[in-house]
Ligand SMILES: CC(=O)[C@@H](O)[C@H](O)COP(=O)(O)O
């Protein structure tokens with residue numbers, strides 16, 4: 442069964458909107474784990490629009506499941522932040538500054554030499570490395586030669602096509618996962634996964650280790666409550 446890592450970026454968005462500490466991000470992360478979350482994911486961005494760099498230090502002290510820090514390793518401050526906190530996993534995402542959200546994976550062919558250089562920096566600190574990739578076989582194959590431990594399949598395209606044609610939506614992901622498995626890569630996935638599309642994804646992506654879900658899960662929690670929502674998402678993965 443794939444693990445559920447809850448991305449709490451949007452809780453930080455709500456907190457920052459009033460300048461105070463409500464909702465309390467640290468308490469919410471503790472509660473997510475108590476409700477069944479098998480990991481906590483954060484994505485500190487250079488503009489600190491939601492997760493602040495200090496949040497990472499505060500969360501590191503209390504996360505007892507798996508701490509996954511996502512971000513752009515081309516930002517020197519991000520590398521320092523991750524090495525200072527030594528999470529279980531770092532997910533390297535090639536975001537440009539000012540993007541409203543993450544919207545593409547690495548070109549693992551063009552960035553092969555760079556990734557081969559930066560990935561061991563984290564691995565030498567005992568941190569598992571996952572790199573964000575689109576579901577393209579060539580990108581997965583080139584990911585395997587970078588030395589990364591895992592890939593994270595970028596699932597926005599799946600989510601967008603799922604309601605119109607789920608068989609077509611899943612095809613590239615199933616194929617990419619089959620190649621990743623053959624190459625000995627761990628397989629994570631994330632972005633726009635939700636209560637409607639998650640189960641079908643998990644059933645058709647072999648070797649799926651972890652999904653990280655934030656935006657839809659936090660939105661659902663406004664209607665169903667956080668504890669119930671986390672349990673609803675976990676049931677989609679059983
Ligand atoms: C990498 C990815 O797809 C998401 O994890 C990302 O963290 C979403 O970032 P925002 O919450 O800033 O949209």
Ligand SMILES: NCC(=O)COP(=O)(O)O
Nearest residue numbers: 448631632633653655656
């Ligand atoms: N890596 C994906 C993630 O952490 C959350 O993405 P989303 O569910 O907020 O789209």
